[in-house]
Structures are given as C-alpha cells and as structure tokens.
Amino acid sequence: MKQNRIFRSLSFQPMVGMSLMGLFCVISGVVFPQQAVIDSLQKELELHPAHDSVRLTILNEMVYAYYGINPDKGLETADRAIELATALNIPGKLAASYSNKGVNYWAKGNDSLALDMYLKALSIHAASGNAAGMATMYNNIGLLYFNKSLYDKAIEYHQKAVDKLKLLGDSSRLAIALNNTGVDYQYLADYPKAVDYYLQALSVYNKSGGPQRAGKVEADVYSNLGIVYKNMEEYSSAIAYQEKALTIYEKLNNRQSMAACYGNLGVVFDLQMQHEKAIEYYQKALAVNEVLGNQRRIASDLTNIAIAYTEMKQYEKALPYLQRTLAIYRVADDKNGASITLSKIGEIYLHAPDSILLQQQINPAERYKIAEQYQQEAFQLAKDIGALDRQAEALQNLGNLYEAAGQTKKALVSYKQYQVLRDSILNDEMKVEIAKKVTAFEFEKKEALLVHEHDKQFALAEAEINRQRVIRNAAIAGVAGLAIVFLFSFRLYKKKRDAEEKRKDIEFKMQVTDIEMKALRSQMNPHFIFNALNSIRHYVAQNNIKLAEEYLVRFSLLMRQVFENSNHKKVPLADDLHALELYMQIEAARLDNKFNYQIHIDSIIDTENTMIPPLLLQPFVENSIWHGITPKAAGDGLIKINIARQSEMIRCVIEDNGVGIGTERTPIYEEEKESPSGIGITRARINLLNHEQKANASLYMYPLDNGTKVEINLPFELNF
Template sequence: MKNKLSITSDNFQLFHINTELSFEYRDLNLDTAYMYLADAKKISQSLEPSIRIASELDFYEGNILLVEGKYDSARNLLRRAINGAQSLNHTSFYGKIANNLGMVYRRLGLSDSALFFYSEALVSAETGSYALARIYTNMSMILNSRGELDSSSYCLHEAITIFEGIKHQKGLAVAHLNLGNIYYKLENDSLALFHYKQSLMNAQATDFKPVVSRNYLNIGSIYNTQNKTKEAKQSFYTALEIQQDTKDRSGIAASYRNLGDLYFVEENYDSAQYYYKESLRLFEELGNVEGIIRASRSIGEILMLLDKPNDAIMALEKARELAYTHKQIHEELKVLAVLKKGYLKLKNLDSAYLVGEREYMLNDSIFRQKSHDKIAELQTKYETEKKDQEIGNLNQQAAIQSLEINKQRNQMIIGGLFATMILVGWFLYYRQDRAQKEKASAELQQRFLRSQLNPHFIFNSMTAIQHYLETHDPEGASHYMGLFSTLMRQILENSRQEFISLAEEVSMLENYLQLQQMRFGEQFDYKIDIDEELDEDYAGVPPMFAQPFIENSLEHGLFREEGVQNRIQINFKKINDHLVGLEIEDSGVGVKEEKAMTKHKSLATKITNERLNNLRTVKHAQVGMDSENILNELGDTRGYRINLRLPTQLISI
C-alpha cells in the first residue's frame, strides 16, 4: 500500500490510499494512523466536495477514535457517515459502517443497539467474505456478554471457517481470542489456553499488537488461577508494555485489573486495591461498562476483606446496577455472590435474602433460556410436520378429483388409494406409538426431576439456612446458600442430559453431601473413590443415581446411636468398556426384613428402578441393581450396600 503512494499522482487514488493506510495503522500506531488521515484530509480539499468523501473521512476517523477509546466521539462521526452512505444508497459501505457502529455501542454497553447495527451489517455482507466473518466475530462478543455462550460459540466457529478459507490471520487471531474467552468463562482452562495460543500465533505473525497483548493478559489470568505466580506476572507485564507502547488505554485498564488480581492472590491487598482503582479510573474515562463492572466488583471484594462492608456494598451496588441495566447476566451473578456476603456481614438479612432471590432467578433464567431454545426447536419441527400434513391433504383431494374425471381408471386408483391408506395407517400408528413412548419418557424424566427436587430436602435446607441466620452465623448461612444454589442449578441442568461426565457427577454428589453434613452437624463422614481406570473427564455416566439412596440412608437407616461416627462410602468402578459399577455403602442399621424395606422404599427408589429398566432396554442388558446387608464376624448387621451397574460411554468436554 505504501509503495502505491510513490507511483501515483491521481489525487482521488491518493486520497483512498491514505484513508486505507490510516485504517491499517489504527491497531499498530495511532500517531501514524492520524498522520495518514491528515494527509487524506489535505488531499480531499483538492477534490470536488461530495457526500461520499465526507462520509469516508468520518468513517476512518471514527475507526481511529474507536481504537483510542473515545467512544462518544466515534459514535457521532460514524452516525454521520452512515447517514451519508444511506443517502447514497451505497449498500456495502453502509454495512461496513454499521459493523463499526455495533462495535462502538458494544463498548458503551448498549447491547441492543450493537446487535441492531450488526444485523444491519449482515444484510450487505457477501457469503464467505471477510466482512461476514468480522460481523460474526463482533456479534459473538455481544452474545457472550449476555450469557448466550452457545450462540456466541456458533458465530465464532462460522468466522473461523471463513477466515481459514481466505487465509486471514488477523481475523483468526481475534476469533480464537474470543473463543478462548468463552472457554475461560466456562472454567475450561485447557481449551481456553489452546485458543489463546492459536490467537497469539496468528497475531504475532501479523504484528497485531493489541491482540498479542490481550493474549498475554488472558494467558496470565489462567496462570494466576493455577497459582503460577511467576508466569502470570511475566505475562501481565509483557502485555502492559505492549499496551503502553501502542497507547491502548482499554488494554492498559484490563492489565491493571489483572495485576490487581495477581496481588490479591498474593494477599498484598494495598497493591491490589491500587491497581483495581487505576483500572476503574481508566474504564470510567473510556465509558467501558463491562470493565467498570469488573473493576468495581474487585474493589468490593478487597473492601470486604479489609472489613469495610459499607464501602464494599457501595462499590458492589454500583456494579450491580450497571450489570442489570446493560444485561450483563454473568457479571451480575458474580457481583451478587459478593454482595450477599456483604449484607450478611452487616446482618442485613432482608437485603441478603433479596440478593439471594435475584441470584437464584438469574441462574434459573439461564436454565430456562436453554429450555426455551429446545422448545423453539421442537415447535419448528412441529410446524414443519404440520405443513407436510397439509400438503399431503391437498394431494389427497387432488387424487379424489381425478377419480371423478377419469372413471375408467377407477379400479387402478382405488387400488392405489387402498395401498396408500394402508401406508398412511401404518405411518400414523408408528407416529402414535412413538409419541406415546416419547410422552412416557418425558413423564419419567419429569418424575425423576421432581424426585431430585425433593420438597422435604428443600424445606430442610431452608430451615438450616434460617438456623444459621438465627444463631448469628452469616458466614455459615452464606456458605450453605452458595452450596444449595449450585446444587439446584446442577440438578436442573444435569437431569436433562442422558450422560454427564464422571467429574460432573462427583461434583454434584460432593455438594449434596456437604449440604447434608452441615444440616446434620457433621454427624457423618463420607468418602468418594474412583477407579484409576476411569477417566473422570471423558467417562460418561447417567446422572444422579446415587442421591436417592444416600437420602434414604440419611433419613431412615444411617444413624445408630450418639457417639458413633457414621459413614457413607461411594465407589465408582470400571466393570468393562460399556459398564460402570456404582457402589454405595453406609454404616447404618441395614434392612432386616422385607416389610421394613417396603416401608422405606421411596418414590425416588421406584423411579430409579424405572430408569434402570429403560436403560436396560435401550443400552445394555446387564444394567441393573442389587442390595445386601453388611455383616460383621458375629453375623450382626453393620450397614447396607447398594450395587448399581450403569452404562457408560465416551463423552466430549
């Protein structure tokens, strides 16, 4: 591009070369970008004034202001540019400006406006083009901030496919960076690190310094969570050096926040607070809403540790209001978790309850959004089948009319209709049979879900929380509420999955058993052992088979007498490549006679048998369950053992 400057004397061409160079350098060196823009403005004075030239100057200057973090000024110029493009009916230029306006509104935290302009840009983007991939990448950031991670991931994979096809390394750098951010939010450090390194490789190959610095920043954050302090600090300072060199104020603000996180882990709270405040100052100057929320939450956490709950709540309420206003669901959840602790510390139980209620509602809304997507998918399928049926009916009417016109073919048509009726009858029978099976499966799933959400367990949990509050133990209440809300979310999410990873199953059991330990005042111990031949991350098991039996043990048979430490042992063992053994033992009174066993056989146990029968039919004939009393040398009952044989399959994470 630079070479063309020296070989052309056409002012119109020189104007376009300088504007393109200003656009190219906006991510590399702002001073150089402004220099080329100034040259373009000077050349434009020798050209005939036009809306197109004025709009282009506004567009390119708006882009530089966007990178510089001057979002309000960028918005004004880009709005003026898009009006010009609209008056010229220049579709591709309009789409280009709309995409950049979406970026400005995203930085201002106005996600609805951002999505509107991204949608406008999509209309003019060509299939498989750089512009389309860039729009997908930008839309993914909005969807990520709103907690719609599946949709965000879809957009990024579409973008990566296009960027790989056109061999655009800068685009790949940005797309992999954002995909890494999704996996980081999902706490999947290995996949996050993989995409950050892919992004870093592409960014370094093109000297894309802003993205190089963001990758060092994010890689440092992962090292920090892994307690690799030395590596984290090196990554953070490398990022900061690049950002200061390129005058990337937004990046500097993010680096300050991450340095605060580093010193927070080191328990150097003064330094942590300094960097958090510097980060907040810069984000406020830039008007970066997401940055303000995160920095304010971090300041609130520090103030809580410094025993300044009133100051902490002021910072956290500010963050909460911004997150709520700008639909930053995941950020709001993080703020609410800290805010609840603050109100409990001040013994403001009403506010703590309201915050907890909002936290539960948000977790539930995330779950319901996933359910809504599934329902929409089923509705689309239903509408399609309905249309097909209407078309079939029209065809049948046409056949009847044909009978009246062509009587000489009656026998042939009647025979054809008879065969069609048999076929349709068989099809309707098949559909009805399938629908009944699906209905039965859905009913079983709902009863299974209700059995996990046992009203007695929920009531006992609420009573336990109330007990902690009444005995002036807000820390205990907060811990219990945290475990309880996590468990409820896990139950709601996992009950809809046919298989979950063994790691997820164990995590859910740990939360359930810890809640029960707190409720029963540490009257029992538990231990969970996993066969070394089972890979926790990849071995899939049907969810929540152990919980009903643990509940029965706790409610009906575990506790023998005071002064005796009671025990629950859970073992996962590999039987073969298709079966996993789940063994649950307790040290309780056992089952002495059939009548007692029948009396204590809960609804959940009945549903467990139904689930096993269903799995035995569709998965593996050896799926099943047996149970026995555990006897000592004298033949006395010293506990009870349940053995489950469950199907397993490899799952992806």
C-alpha cells in the same frame, strides 16, 4: 463462582475503508507484517507526488495499516487523506477517509470522536446508496455501543451489517460481522448463541478461501471460543484456543490483538491460581497498550493486575490500580469495566486490614457499609447493561458481606438470587449445547468427505444389482433381452453424445487455459524487463545510486502489482491504471523522459468498484512507446488515455503522437496478430470474454495524422 476479570474479546474487528466495496480493506495474497506494508506504501507515496486519486488511495491504505500499531500516526495521515478527498471531490474516498479516521480513534479508545467520523461516513454512503459502505458503518457503530456496554444496541447494528453483507454476498466481511455479533451475545452470557455466531463466522471464512486480512477473523474466532471455554471453566481448551489465535496475530504483527491475547491468557492462569504467571502476561499486554495509547485496554490490564494482587491478598498494591481504572471507566462510560472494578474495591474494603482502610481515610467500623455501597453500585451497573455474570458476582459478594456482618437474612436472599443467576448462566444443558455445536461443526467437515465415499460405494452396489437384474431378465425372456439391448444401445449412444460434448467442453477449457497462460506470460514483455534491469545497472555503473534506487522501487512495485493482478480474472480499474502508470513512469525514465502521459477518467466512474481484465491496455501503451514514440527524433511524445462510460460499456481510448501506422496496418500488427503475446493475445482475451459473458466487447485501431488511436470497449461491471 470464579471472580470476573477483564477478558478481552478479539472478534471486534472494525471494517475499514479502502473504497473497494465501501469501507473494507481486505486484500488477497501473502500476509505482510503491518510495518512492512506501511514502509512499502510510504515508498509508493514518495514516488507519486501528484495530488490525485491514486495518492488518495495510498493514503487511505496507510491510515488502515496504522490503526493496529500506531493510531496517532494513523490520525495524522487520515487528516491528509480527508483534505485531499475534499479537494478532489470524491465522495466515496472521502467516506473511506472518515471511516479510517474513526477506526484509529476507536483503537485509541476515543469512542465519541470515532462515532462522529462513522456518522459522517454513513451519511455519505446513504446519500449515494452504497450498501457495502453502510454495512461497514453499521458494524463499526455496533462496536462503539459495545464499548458503552449497550449490548442489545450493539446486536441491532451488527445484525444490520450481517443482513446487508449477506445480500451483497461479501464473505470476508460477513465473517467479521458474524464474529462481532457473537461477542455481543457472549457479554450477555448467552454462550450457545455466541458460539453459533462464531462457528458461522469460521464457516464463512473457510468457504471464502481466507483472504489476507480475513486471517485476523480466523484468529478472532479462536480467541473468542477460548473465552467461552474459560467461562465454562474448561481452562485447558481456553488456553489452547488463545495460543492458536496468538500464533496468527504474531504472523500478522497485529500488536493490539497480541496484547488482548496476552491479557486473555493471563486471565486463565489467574483463574487457575497461577497469579504470578498471570501478572507476567498482564504486564506484557500493558506494555503494548501503553505504546498504542488505548486507555480502555490499559485500564483492562491494570484491573487484571489488581485482581491478581487481590487474590494474593496484596491489597496495598491492588487498590491504587483499581482507583485509577475506575476513573478511566467512568470517563469512557464503560459500565462493564466499572462494575468489575467497583465489585473488586468493595471486596478489598471488606477484607483489607484496618491499616489500609485508615490510609484511605475510612473508619474501619464503616467497612461493611462502604463495601456494601460499592457492591450495590456494581450490581446496578451490571443490571443496567444486562450482564448476568457481573450481576451474579456482585450478588455473591453481597452475600459474603452480609454473612460477615452477621446479617443472615440478607445473606440468604443474596445467595439465593446468586444461585438462580448462576444456574441460568452456566448449567449442564448449556455445556452440552455448546459441545454439540462445536462437535457438529467439526463433524460437518468430516461428513463432506464421507458422503463422497458413500456415494461412490452406493453407485457401485447399484451397478452390480442392475447387472444381476439384466442377467435374470435375459434368461426369463428374449423380449426382455432385446429391450435391454435396446436400452444399452441407447445409453451407449447417450454416453457417446455426452463424451463428445465433454470433449468440446474440455477443448474450450484448454483454449481458455492456453489464452490465460499466454496472457500471463505476455503481461510484461521480456525485452521490457531486460531493458529495465539494464537501466538499473547503468545507473549503478554511473554511481547514481539514488536514481537507481528510485527506478528499482518502481520496478519492484510494478512487478508486485502485476503478480497480484494476474491471480484474478478481473481487477478494479484503479489497480490496473496504477500498474499501467508505474509502467509508463519506468519507460519514461529509461528513455530520458522522451514522452509524457495523461490519464483522464469520467467523474461518474467509480474506479475502485469498476472491474476490468488485468493489463488489457498495457500492450497498446507498450506499442505506442516502442513503435510510435521511440522512432521519433523529437522528445515531445505524448500518450493520452481516456476512460469513459457509454451506456453499459466502458470505453478505453489510447492515443499517441508517434510516427503512426499509416493508412494500412503495418507488419507490426500482423506479426502481433499471429504471435503468442501482445496485441494478438489481447484480441484473444476479448474474444474469450465475449464467449464467456455473452458480451459485446470490441477492439479497434485507427491511424491518425500524427500517431495512432486504439479503442477498447468492455462491458461495464461493478464489484457488488
């Protein structure tokens, strides 16, 4: 049996807190490297000095982005988020802040502090009945039990997460939880069950369309399948899967996962007796983990380097590494890592020259006794955590030790126990079962294509049989012919009726598409874009580079938000208001701060989970600025936006103190009603919403003594 190395399973992806559906930060669109995301968020933070929920959301996003590349900075940012969330008294976002801080502690290998944070977040979610948040905490707590080698306990919590996420229909996070459960079973050497969970995760991921951060889940599954193939000693497949995973991690710039992948590749090369090449990969992993400060992963890399030196019989290099890592594993209560390290130290004491033992102040005559103590402790730790492969390795080492010491009876007992475990872990039946699972998964994808072609051919054959039957029956009897004619006429009538219904359906879908395209084109008035670019050019011409840069950053953030929102029929209210606020900031700067704005949201509204059509309010704010406030001589313009919940509706009110529309509608509104943009398109979108959802959304506009009031009522809709 090959000697065990520390083989890092990459599936352990924490679920982290952005408040959307609890504690997951999964966003759609193009995958940006994490540092680029942090840079963008930092600029947004600088442009949003107000200590409000928008700033809190940005801080929480930054905390998540840091965990994979700079967890120390993530912890610092998390403290700022917790302080702000406490001051604003927003429980959901406070839970997200605690959870994100826990993830950064987890990334550093500080499980005790991570658990404290997760339990605080879980308490908040349980009190508010947030099932999505509870699922996230179950998953993350499962990770901590895994780190302590309590695999049965880890399975219990990961399964709780799986059950919750299935009920919520949350595909992207379900893929993560399934994948994590697979790793639990893998460390119990239940490879068929592990593969089953991995393939479930990959299937869910593929069906969900592969959102951005779930791209890491795909890579995690590939890496974990590589680990399974490594354990089955199929090294070429193991390398292929690890390299496939590494390609994705490099695109994501997830350095922690890249380091784990380097280590995993090193293990495979080490098992193929390519020790120097293995050490190169271990050193690459170690360099990354030392920057990240993750003590557990540093210990893993050092252990693997020591094992490679041991295989090369360079015991004097290996022993200091192992003694250092054993101390780390004992502090972290990592029994799996400690078992491997103890077993390897015992092996060195058995085979090392007397000079090395003397350096360790060990009497060479005591080598067998001391080596046995290390192997026995390694076996007991492996037995405590149920790690069959670790138990088998310790038993094999004990057999070798007893044989070298001339204790043949003990050696025989150990070898027999080893063989029983070895056969239970890895046998031909298990290999066949795993191969069947992987083959079945690939077959199902191909079968879906074949079924379509088969159905088509079957339909053609059936049609030909029916035609022959009609001809035969017509020749037999005229009555049968008349019946066929009648049947044909009826089918013709039905086909005509179905065609008419299909035509109406197509016309409706074309109308929907037309409205959606018009809405997309109108989401940002071309005049606004032209004016914004002119303002930037004006600042540059005045050599006001700082103001031009700030204006350009806001403008680019707004464009990005608009394009992201335009991909969805519904977006979180917080995202839509963020885009609207950016728009008003840009217009206020362009008009020399001729107006201010106020946004008030009822405290009972969860802006992260309340969904509305994107940029539905923007045309009315635009109208207030251009046709209400701009014509005023005074520079005291004010736009007030109020969001309230009334029963099963969300009431959005926009008021301005502009010149007003008079007691009757002005030509502006009549023109907008007929034009393919602006307010007319908004009316069409609301009508379409009512038709599709059988809703009762409405739009009203009122003249005020000084200004205009717009009221939009939308159906209340949550994202879970």
